Amino acid sequence: MTALQFSVTETPTAEDLAVIGGRLTAFNEADVGPAERRLLAVVVRDDDGSIVAGVSGYTAWGWLYVQWLWVAEEQRGAGLAGRMLAAAETDAKARGCHGAYIDTFSPVALKTYRRAGYLPFGALEDFPPGRTRTFLQKRL
Structure with a gap:
């Protein structure tokens, strides 16, 4: 198993937020359909x-x-x-x-x-x- 590293920040990068938001959106769309x-x-x-x-x-x-x-x-x-x-x-x-x-x-x-x-x-x-x-x- 790969070791996981946690970081807590009040200044996340735009890229990090885009990855999190994009992956959650993809999960939700697969689960319940597009939010539109x-x-x-x-x-x-x-x-x-x-x-x-x-x-x-x-x-x-x-x-x-x-x-x-x-x-x-x-x-x-x-x-x-x-x-x-x-x-x-x-x-x-x-x-x-x-x-x-x-x-x-x-x-x-x-x-x-x-x-x-x-x-x-x-x-x-x-x-x-x-x-x-x-x-x-x-x-x-």
């Missing part, structure tokens, strides 16, 4: 062209994953998050998605996502310390 992963973003700009809000995520295996959702402080409270989620969901449905998921540790965002129809399905206590990270899903 596609990026998805909703960008909101003001009259000056500055970004004041946005959603970033991707679709894969029939699901929309909302990775980031941000609204500038001066734009909060006007329903912008819900409108961006609706736009992302509409695009995801056009791509054939049947569900969406998101996670947050912000109590304010949690209320927003619940208002948009997302339901909790799991939680991690003290992630970060003193908060609960909640995972939510929605059928599209």
Whole structure:
């Protein structure tokens, strides 16, 4: 048997990450079929062209994953998050998605996502310390 060497780093090379990601993708495709992963973003700009809000995520295996959702402080409270989620969901449905998921540790965002129809399905206590990270899903 060949001796194995472990290395732990906070600065992996792009090549190392590409090998790991590529091999996991190949394994998953052989196991469950292609993910057909596609990026998805909703960008909101003001009259000056500055970004004041946005959603970033991707679709894969029939699901929309909302990775980031941000609204500038001066734009909060006007329903912008819900409108961006609706736009992302509409695009995801056009791509054939049947569900969406998101996670947050912000109590304010949690209320927003619940208002948009997302339901909790799991939680991690003290992630970060003193908060609960909640995972939510929605059928599209």
